[in-house]
Amino acid sequence: MLQIEHLTKVYPNGTVALKDVTFTVQDGEFLVIIGLSGSGKSTLLRCINRLIEPTEGRVLWDGANITRASPAELRQLRRHVGMVFQQFNVVKRSSVMTNVLSGRLGYVNSFSSVLGLWSKSDRERALKALERVGIADKADNRADALSGGQQQRVGIARTLMQEPKLILADEPVASLDPVLSHSILRYLEQLNKEGITVLCSLHFLDLVHRYATRVIALKEGVKVFEGLPKEIDRAKFKEIYGEEAQEVRATTVEEG
Amino acid sequence: MAARLSSNPSKRSSITAGLLSLILPGLGQIYARQRYRGVIVLFGAFLAVLIAFWYGVPAWYAAPAVLWLWNVWDAVGAARGKLRSAFLPLLALLVMGYGIGWQVTGIDFSALIRNLDRATSIVIPMFHPDFFSGVETTNSAWAPVEVPCGPNPPEAVNTVNGIHVAISPNCGKLNQELTVQASGLWPDTPTNIQWATPIGDILPLGKGFITDLYVTTDAQGNLDTTIHIPPSALSAAPDPTLPLEHRIYLVQSRPRPGFQLSENGGYVVQGIIQTIFLALISTTFGALGAIPISFLAARNLMGGHPLTLSIYVIVRTLLNILRSIEPLIIAIIFVVIVGLGPFAGAIAITLHTIAALGKLYSEVIEGIDPGPLEAIRAVGGNWIQMVRYAVIPQIVPPFASFTLFRWDINVRTSTIIGFVGGGGIGFYLYQWIIKGDFEAVSSSFIAIAVIVVTLDFVSARVRARLV
Structure with a gap:
């Protein structure tokens, strides 16, 4: 069980990326985080494995306080937390x-x-x-x-090499052709079914409906929604993404 | 050409503006609330007058004059709220700039045609590079002569390699005639007769004692001729009255099939090898020096803290200054300090390499993708693992590529570093140019071209694989 409690992140230049965010992730969930670019999704995911140091609040994982862990303990914890990045972050020349x-x-x-x-x-x-x-x-x-x-x-x-118990996926399909999105997300779904908890930020609502077991929405660093994917209707969508937002579909590829 | 000012038309008097600009260019425009334009006109006019004054040819004052007149017209326009086209004064300034530029650089294409005869004296030897020479077999013998005559001059007879040489008389004074008789030489062969002083100076015995004397042997291999003792035979002797043994040499040579490296060809090879190793050593030491410095000159590593940022600024500035000084000039300084030779050149090229590679390396470091670093941290890797798996794979190929390219450049630099005494092929080349030995110059040109083109090709191939 992953508990995020009152997490706040203020960058040195004064930007408030996260404001008092609290939620709990049960083992085996496929939790999707949605929100506009700059709403704090990446910061939230990186505060969980402390690639970014949170300013306030704490992250508890199976009772262990990640935010208080010493550098050596932190590396031990990180071994079991896989991370998938928007830009893949592979070494291109290796x-x-x-x-x-x-x-x-x-x-x-x-x-x-x-x-x-x-x-x-x-x-x-x-x-x-x-x-x-x-x-x-x-x-x-x-x-x-x-x-x-x-x-x-x-x-x-x-990530699989880490034998992870938790995978943090930061917009894993945002740099890919929409048609490839399903092929990547299906791997994550498969891993999730094998018992790995997945926290994933996504842009496209149809992907959210297809893969998420639960959804959290961030707006300007504040959690504005927490619930099931089907609860996000037009009104909620406008609330999260703003009045001018138009829904774009990732792909019309068949389901399943 | 004239556009109406859309906002806030000036309510200034056009006459005042024109008069002000007549007194001082740009002043009228400033008065008409066109400050920026006025300052530019002022500086432009000042610069134009300064250049014309410096060059001193009155005709060129036409350009500032055009600018001055235009400026009055422009000031009047500005006061009326119109912007005039600056095409005419700009054209006048350009014409002046290129005109004076042409005259200052002394461009004179007719000199290329006029002095064509000078070119032939260089170009023709260039087609006969002095690299290889024919092989010869020589046949020589000598006999002693005492100059001046002492109380007991030795026999002026000697037999070498079956060649018998006899001189009579067996001693003499300067300019005295001597008879040289020899037998056992190759028949019907031109034989060079030379004078050797006790310290080994070879003096020619031909006309005026400045050309070689050749006498051809008869069908039996005999020779009988007269020579004169060279007037300079005693010029190196500490005491001209002291009788000393001089020698007369008879030398015959005959070409043999095959060829060998000529004397200058040997110097070319030696110089080229020195050049390549000079470049190799300076590139290696330069790269080793540049690696630590490049980390200090990388903004993404040093920008975090005011102290490290100031180190970054200082290192960058030093690198820029060092890079702006040609290695040839650095070499002149080190020739004074460490003496003539490749060491001075190596120091100069090494310093320049540190500056050049330091900048290139630091730009590589600044350009690395931070993503993989983040990924290694995320899997629980420590700092050293991050460097090994995320930093080094990103920087080593471009580092290697830049270093190879630098070696390439350094080979070219070290071909001329010898001009100022820094060793390598340039050291010989410079002396051959001064001497006018254009056959040797030609062979060094060819050798340099071959080496540079080869290295260029090889390094381009290797670099293409690296990146």
């Missing part, structure tokens, strides 16, 4: 294999990993992760030789 193996860095000692020495079991695990996302044949390619959708799959494979 091989796919190296990118996937780097997901294991929290488990191995610094010395051998700096020398690039990986155990056989880690390499097998990496190959299996690549097989799961269907690009095992690309293991030896440079990451920049892959398409955007394939790079995002590398990102997911890297």
Whole structure:
């Protein structure tokens, strides 16, 4: 269980990105965070694994206080929190294999990993992760030789290396063609069904309806909605996105 | 050409504006509330007058005059709320700029045609690069002569390699005639007769003692001729009255099939090898020096804190200053300090390389994608793992590429660093140019071109694979 309590983030330049945000995520949920660009979705996700230090409030995960964790404890905690990024964040000049193996860095000692020495079991695990996302044949390619959708799959494979209990996905499909969105989200859905909690920020409402088990909406850093996807009607949509907003559909690809 | 000012038409007197601009360009415009325009006109007129005054040719005052007249017209227009086109004064300034520029740079295309005969004396030897020479077999012998005559001059007879040489008389004074007889030489072969002083100076014995004397042997390989003791034979002797043994040499040579590196060709090879290694050493040390400095000169790493930011500014400024000084000029300074030779050149090129690569490297560091760094932190990696898996893969290929490119540039620089005494092929090349030995100049040109083109090609190929 993940508990976010009174989370506030003020950036040094005075921007208030999050204002007193509180919610709870039960294990096994697929929680989607929606909101305009700049509403604080990315900041919220990064405050959970402390890539960004929250100004106030706390994050509890299965009773452990992430916000109070020492650097060493934090690295231990982060091992079990996978993160998928909008820009994939793969090293373009490294091989796919190296990118996937780097997901294991929290488990191995610094010395051998700096020398690039990986155990056989880690390499097998990496190959299996690549097989799961269907690009095992690309293991030896440079990451920049892959398409955007394939790079995002590398990102997911890297996350699988962590044996995560929680995945934070920061707009995982926003940089992809709409038709690729389902293929990526289906991997996340699959992982969710295997028991991994997923927190995912999304832009397109049809994707929200299709994948979310619960939805949180942020507006200017404030939580303005928490509930089931079907509760977001036209009125709610206008409330979250503003009066001028028009709903755009990601894709009309078949469901399922 | 004249546009009506849309807002707030000036209520200034056009006569006053014109008069003010007549006194001082731009003043009328300023009076007519066109401050910016007025200041530009003032500076433009000032600059035009200054340049015309400096160059001193009265005709060029036409340009500031045009500007002055236009400025009065413009001031009147400004007071009436109209903007005049600045085409005419700009044209006048451009014509003056290019006209004076043409004359100052001394452009004289006719000199290219007029002095064509000078070109031939350079171009023709250029087609005969002095790189290889034919192989010769030589046949030589000598006999001693005492100059001046002492109380007991030795026998002026000697046998070397089966060649018997006899001189008579066996001693003499300057300009005295001597008879040279020899047997056992190659028959019907031109033989060079030379004078060697006790310290080894070779003096020619031909006409005026400045050309070589050749005498051809007869069918039996015998030679019989007369020579004169060179007047300069004693010029290096500490005491001209002291009898010393001089020698007369007979040298025959015959071409053999095959060819070898000529003497200058040897220097070319030596110079080129020195040049390549000079570039290699300076590039390596330059790159090693640039790596730590580049981190200090990267804004994304140093911008966080006022102290680090000031270090960044200082390092950047120093790099910019160092980079603006040509390695040739740095080399002149180090030739004075460490002496002539490749070491001075290596220091100069190394310093310039540090400055140039330091800037390029720091720009690579500034341009790295922060995403992968974030990703490694998110999986629980520590700092060293982040550097190894997110930073190094992003910077090493461009670093290597820039370094190779720099080596390329440094090879070109080190070909001329010798002009100021910094070693390498330039050191020889400069002396051959001064001497007018254009055959050797030609061979060094060819060698430089081959090396530079080859390295260019190789480094481009390797760089294409890296990035």
